[in-house]
Amino acid sequence: MKKTANKIYQIAKFTLLENLKRKNFLILFLFVIIISGSGILFSMLAPDKEVRVITDLGTASIELFAFLTAAFVSVKMILQEMENRTVYLILSRPVKRWTYIAGRFLGIAAQTAFYIIFMTSALALLLLIKGWSWDFYLVGISISIFFKVLIVISFSIMFSLLSTSSASSFLSIFFLWSLGHFSDDLLVLGEMLAESGIHITPLLRIIYYIIPNFNILNYKDFYHVRAPLSANFLFSCGYALGYSLVVLLISVILFDSKEL
Amino acid sequence: MTKKALLILFLLFTVISFNMTDKSPVYPSLFTKEFPLSTPGIFLSSTLGMRRLAADIVWIQSLQYYSRVGRIPDSTVVNGEKKLFPELIHYWQQVIRLDPLFISAHLTGPITLGWNLERTEEAIKLLDESIETIEKMNTLLDEKELLESEIEHLLMVGDKRNLEEVKWKLLTLKTVLIFLEEGEVGEASRELESIAFKENAPEEIRIMLAQIYQQEKSYDEALKMWLYINNTTRCDSVKGLSARKIQKLKKAIFLN
Amino acid sequence: MKKQPLIIENLSKTYLQAHIGRKNKTRALRGVNLKLENNEIFSLIGLNGSGKTTAIKLILGLIHPDTGKVKIFGNPHFSSSSKRKTGYLPEMPYFSRNFSPVEILKFWGSLSDIPKDKLKKRIHAVLNYTSLTGAEHKKLNSFSRGMLQRLGLAQALLSDPELLILDEPMGGLDPRGIIEIRDHMKKLKERGKTIFFSSHIISEVEKVADRVAVLHKGKILKITEPHSRLEDEFLSIISEHEKNSK
Numbered sequence: 001m002k003k004t005a006n007k008i009y010q011i012a013k014f015t016l017l018e019n020l021k022r023k024n025f026l027i028l029f030l031f032v033i034i035i036s037g038s039g040i041l042f043s044m045l046a047p048d049k050e051v052r053v054i055t056d057l058g059t060a061s062i063e064l065f066a067f068l069t070a071a072f073v074s075v076k077m078i079l080q081e082m083e084n085r086t087v088y089l090i091l092s093r094p095v096k097r098w099t100y101i102a103g104r105f106l107g108i109a110a111q112t113a114f115y116i117i118f119m120t121s122a123l124a125l126l127l128l129i130k131g132w133s134w135d136f137y138l139v140g141i142s143i144s145i146f147f148k149v150l151i152v153i154s155f156s157i158m159f160s161l162l163s164t165s166s167a168s169s170f171l172s173i174f175f176l177w178s179l180g181h182f183s184d185d186l187l188v189l190g191e192m193l194a195e196s197g198i199h200i201t202p203l204l205r206i207i208y209y210i211i212p213n214f215n216i217l218n219y220k221d222f223y224h225v226r227a228p229l230s231a232n233f234l235f236s237c238g239y240a241l242g243y244s245l246v247v248l249l250i251s252v253i254l255f256d257s258k259e260l
Numbered sequence: 261m262t263k264k265a266l267l268i269l270f271l272l273f274t275v276i277s278f279n280m281t282d283k284s285p286v287y288p289s290l291f292t293k294e295f296p297l298s299t300p301g302i303f304l305s306s307t308l309g310m311r312r313l314a315a316d317i318v319w320i321q322s323l324q325y326y327s328r329v330g331r332i333p334d335s336t337v338v339n340g341e342k343k344l345f346p347e348l349i350h351y352w353q354q355v356i357r358l359d360p361l362f363i364s365a366h367l368t369g370p371i372t373l374g375w376n377l378e379r380t381e382e383a384i385k386l387l388d389e390s391i392e393t394i395e396k397m398n399t400l401l402d403e404k405e406l407l408e409s410e411i412e413h414l415l416m417v418g419d420k421r422n423l424e425e426v427k428w429k430l431l432t433l434k435t436v437l438i439f440l441e442e443g444e445v446g447e448a449s450r451e452l453e454s455i456a457f458k459e460n461a462p463e464e465i466r467i468m469l470a471q472i473y474q475q476e477k478s479y480d481e482a483l484k485m486w487l488y489i490n491n492t493t494r495c496d497s498v499k500g501l502s503a504r505k506i507q508k509l510k511k512a513i514f515l516n
Numbered sequence: 517m518k519k520q521p522l523i524i525e526n527l528s529k530t531y532l533q534a535h536i537g538r539k540n541k542t543r544a545l546r547g548v549n550l551k552l553e554n555n556e557i558f559s560l561i562g563l564n565g566s567g568k569t570t571a572i573k574l575i576l577g578l579i580h581p582d583t584g585k586v587k588i589f590g591n592p593h594f595s596s597s598s599k600r601k602t603g604y605l606p607e608m609p610y611f612s613r614n615f616s617p618v619e620i621l622k623f624w625g626s627l628s629d630i631p632k633d634k635l636k637k638r639i640h641a642v643l644n645y646t647s648l649t650g651a652e653h654k655k656l657n658s659f660s661r662g663m664l665q666r667l668g669l670a671q672a673l674l675s676d677p678e679l680l681i682l683d684e685p686m687g688g689l690d691p692r693g694i695i696e697i698r699d700h701m702k703k704l705k706e707r708g709k710t711i712f713f714s715s716h717i718i719s720e721v722e723k724v725a726d727r728v729a730v731l732h733k734g735k736i737l738k739i740t741e742p743h744s745r746l747e748d749e750f751l752s753i754i755s756e757h758e759k760n761s762k
Contacts, residue, residue, distance in 0.1 A: 003629060006626070007626070007627055010623060010626040010627060011627070014623045017615075017619075018612055018614070018615075021612070021614035021615065022614060042320075045320050045323065045324070046316075046319075046320055046323065047494045047495040047496065048364075048463065048493075048494050048495055049316075049319075049364065050494075052316065053316045053320070056310075056312045056313040056316050057313060057316070060308075060310045060313045063309075064308075084610035085606045085607075085608075085609070085610060086610055086611075086612075088573075088576070088578055088604070088606050089604070089606065089609065089624065089671065090627060091576075091577070091578060092576045092577075092578070092599065092602065092604040092681075093599055093624070093627045093628050093675075094596035094597075094599040094600050094627075094628065094629055095599075095627050098263075177308070178307035178308065181306065181307055181308060181309035182306055182307055184285045184289060185289050185290070185291055185306055188289040188291050189291060192291065213278070213283065214309055215283075215285065215309065216278075216281050216282075216283055218309040220309075220310075220312070221286070221287075221309060221310070221311050221312050222286040222287075224361060225286055225361065225401065226286075231280075232280075232281055232282050235277050235278075235280040235281040236277075236281050238273070238277035238280075239274055239277035239278045239281060242270055242271075242273040242274030242277055243274050245270040245273075245274075246267065246270045246271055246274055249263060249266055249267045249270060250267070252263065253263060253267075256263075257580070259531075259578075259579045259580070260573065260578040260579060
């Protein structure tokens with residue numbers, strides 16, 4: 001048990017180091033440029049609503065950057081390792097297949113957490129300069145973004161095991177991301193179609209329950225309504241964690257039978 | 261066997277967590293009404309979960325659209341009359357539909373339309389939609405059975421606000437515009453006074469009140485209002501405007 | 517008595533490829549039987565596409581056989597105890613270019629159940645053995661093809677395995693590199709290791725292997741001892757088989 005945990009840790013650590021050495025983190029500087037630029041721009045365009053607009057743009061950017069880096073890294077890493085046979089070197093050792101998947105998942109999750117913390121700190125600093133007084137909701141937003149991206153990481157790993165093309169895997173992830181945010185509107189559309197005589201509500205309801213519901217984790221859009229770390233918030237994060245683990249376990253089952 | 265057992269366990273955990281969360285949407289769906297939303301607005305809000313950001317973008321677009329500095333204002337001819345900024349109402353409608361809790365937008369739009377552009381009909385149409393939206397949001401949030409701490413937390417980036425109070429302000433603004441339309445300026449200014457000095461009332465309300473005082477030749481009241489605006493504003497153009505007004509009013513008071 | 521390092525019994529593998537409604541079957545291995553003796557260098561030779569890499573992947577548990585068994589020192593090939601006793605060098609190994617040999621070997625060592633206190637010593641030992649001392653802290657993006665192959669051998673030797681499986685170890689190397697690998701294989705045999713390697717460079721196999729198996733279209737056609745006319749024998753075995761199968 002201890003040996004397995006150590007191997008998962010080593011793979012996770014190596015994943016994190018690999019990405020740091022590839023200098024993927026340079027994208028964070030792009031984030032800093034964007035929000036600094038927005039700070040200057042909005043002080044001219046919307047001087048009385050600077051804090052609101054910078055918060056909205058900043059949190060949306062954090063989410064987008066975290067999503068893109070996690071999806072790219074997850075998809076590219078798994079596919080590349082299968083192509084260049086690095087995965088053979090790992091699995092020819094006394095390393096179980098599920099350990100490899102778990103280690104990679106945790107490594108990418110750790111990288112994502114690091115990026116989110118950095119970006120949130122940069123955003124908080126800019127907001128404080130603009131006259132904002134510290135509120136814990138910013139941490140709540142970051143935590144909800146992290147849990148959303150956990151689902152993305154697990155799906156990225158799964159899609160990269162099902163497909164040999166990184167482009168198709170990434171497009172699938174993006175489609176899932178959009179659909180997950182669209183889930184509430186799916187039911188509304190179903191009702192509207194039913195009024196026109198097209199009855200696909202049961203099908204849409206099934207889709208609603210199967211696809212990940214990113215709306216309940218979209219705290220950046222309703223932080224001014226719900227308090228951070230309330231029971232509801234914790235259940236939403238629990239849902240995201242559970243969902244990621246389910247998808248990860250499916251990935252493990254797929255990987256077990258995958259011919260390398 | 262272990263993997264299957266774990267899968268069932270995680271699935272159960274996920275389903276239970278999902279059932280315990282409040283899945284009802286915070287905002288009404290964008291697909292319940294017909295309206296000319298720009299493509300980026302729909303895309304950002306529906307597919308990427310960025311309704312607040314979409315509202316901010318459209319709001320800034322509306323300010324840019326309305327801004328006359330160095331540009332020929334957009335206009336159209338309706339029934340032989342020139343109508344400036346014909347699309348402005350649509351911009352403001354988009355903003356409040358994207359983010360129904362963007363309180364400033366609910367208040368600022370009608371003032372711009374009703375007072376600055378003297379299009380009372382459009383302003384009242386916008387106000388009616390705002391009031392309906394705020395009532396809907398109030399009901400939605402009531403249904404969510406928010407905790408007391410959450411009700412207190414009903415914020416707009418740090419401001420404490422209560423939707424009942426917002427609704428009352430909108431009704432007051434509607435009353436003011438109707439009074440102005442009927443020439444009852446005194447009544448209008450009294451109604452405005454009841455909301456202009458409230459914490460975080462939009463500047464537009466105070467500017468409107470200052471201009472009404474000036475129109476009615478209540479220069480002392482107008483001067484007090486412009487001084488208050490000058491001290492509280494963060495907008496350079498408003499600061500400049502209020503400084504010029506203060507100068508003019510001081511002269512006018514001195515001459516009188 | 518030491519158990520046999522590698523026993524392959526009736527190993528078969530068919531690949532199914534589905535493409536736009538059509539399914540193609542490729543019989544990569546057909547009833548392969550092999551037994552390696554301790555401390556021998558055994559080579560599997562064949563043309564490209566004969567099934568050499570498939571055989572190696574099956575031995576290592578990277579793919580699943582349709583039928584047959586593989587045992588490494590008496591244990592199933594996919595068990596952890598088998599993997600601890602096996603070192604593997606893939607064809608043209610790839611390593612993350614931004615790491616140094618020490619960093620890479622630390623990572624591989626941590627996955628090989630090598631105790632922490634012994635890992636540092638093992639890393640230095642294998643780097644020394646493969647003449648990479650001096651370059652142990654340099655980034656891999658400055659390494660030549662030959663140096664990378666040596667690093668590949670180093671990682672295969674890290675856990676001091678009793679059985680080494682090398683897939684085309686001389687592939688892509690210059691003459692000096694080939695000689696180095698050949699010398700390493702002989703030295704490792706002297707140290708008591710058993711080596712199983714695949715190759716299509718018959719002239720090199722002659723110089724180093726104790727026994728050779730000819731693999732063609734997934735079937736072992738002959739197991740023989742290498743000699744100076746191995747290349748001619750290899751080609752005649754294959755052409756005879758092709759004639760008979762028509």
